[in-house]
Amino acid sequence: MTLLLLIVALAVALPWAAAPAATRLAGLLPPRAASVTLAGAATLLAGGAVAALVGLFHVPFLAMLEHLRLDQVTADWPAVLPVSCAAGALLVAQTVRLTLAARRQRALLSSAWRLTGECAAEGDVLVVPGEDAEAFALPGFRGRAGRVVVTEGMLGLLGPSERAVLFAHERAHLRGRHHAFSAVVVLAAAVHPALARLGPALDFHLERWADEAAATVAGDRRTAATAIARAALAGAAGSGGRGGRFPSVSTGPVPLRVRALLEPEPAGPRGRGPRAAAAALVAAVVVSAVLALGLAYGLHEYVEHSAREIVGR
Structure with missing residues (x-):
């Protein structure tokens, strides 16, 4: 049974190691691929941690399926109830955190629509x-299409061409459903705290994704860089009272974004660095899946073994 506990510990601890690998890999990818990588890694790693806890929590119920009394199971494994209860408590805590995070996301959206109504x-x-x-x-x-929200103060700071870049940037956020990417990582972080470090990286790559879309619309990367810099710096100096956590032109390190726009359009990753980071992330996700499957199989075999031992007495 010690091996099963080790599997659970590894599955729960794995996101602490996998999150840096995902962040590293995202930094070597084009913005869209980086965003998909971060959101996908957050989903899979959070799911693996939950699966491990669910498997451990279900040990007493597996015994019931084998028609074993609980006292018979605890005789073979005295720690079954404390371990199962600990897993259940963690699952309850995850559920509460996940529910609260989802409610905050919905409340933020509702409040923003009410303020702009x-x-x-x-x-x-x-x-x-x-x-x-x-x-x-x-x-x-609630049935209303997404909108680009802009203040009169922001419009007054930008010329016609810069406004066009700003609108293209925010429309790219809506078209790409970037709020859904952000919500995925927020909810995953509610399940496992190690995944919270993916949030800032994702915010940056989502902004870069929208920046590149705006540059395409502008037809001139330098014009787009100038507009993004002015709008982002002005927005960063504002109160930010309405935007909250929604995709915004002022999100992320502005100098890095502007510098990227002044360089050629990013292509696919090359060299050994991206391949090594990708291999590390894929290995982490595969290990997480194998650990979850190994836990399920191991628990089943353990209960089967206990049943045979009890019947043979």
Whole structure:
């Protein structure tokens, strides 16, 4: 049974090692591929940790399926109830954290729509009165399509070509459903705290994804870089009261984003570094899956063995 506990410990601890590998790999990929990698890794690693705890929690129930009394199981493994209860407590804590995180996400979305409900709409753009410089992509909610929210203060700082870049940037967030990527990592972090470190990296790559889309629309990477720099710096200096955690032009390290726009469009990864990082991440995910399967098989075999031992007495 010690081996099964070791498998559970490895499955739960694995995200601490896999999260840095995912972040490293994302830094070597184009923005869109990096975002998909981070969100996918968060989902798989959180799922592996939950599966390990569920398997351990179900040991007494597996014994019941073998028609074993609980006292017979505890006689062979005295720690079964404490270990199962500990796994159950962790699952309850994960469920509570996950529920609270989901409710916060929904409350934030509802509040943003309520605050912008009276704003003037120009197509898919909602213009908010006020001197603060803000712009963000507001996801759809309750049947309403997503909108680009921008304040009068932000519009006043930008020229026509820069406004076009700003709108293209925020529309890329809506078109790519970037809020869903962010929500995935937020919820995964509620399940396993190690995955919270993926959030800042994902935010940066989502902004880079939208930056590249805006540069394509502008047709000139330098013009796009100038517009993004002005809008992002102005937004970073604002209150940020309406945008909250929604994809926004001011998110992430602005100098790195501007520098990337002043360079050629990113291509696919090359060299040994990306391959090594990809191999490390794939290995971590595969190990997580193997550990979960090994736990399920091991628990089944353990209960079967206990049943044979009890019957043979």
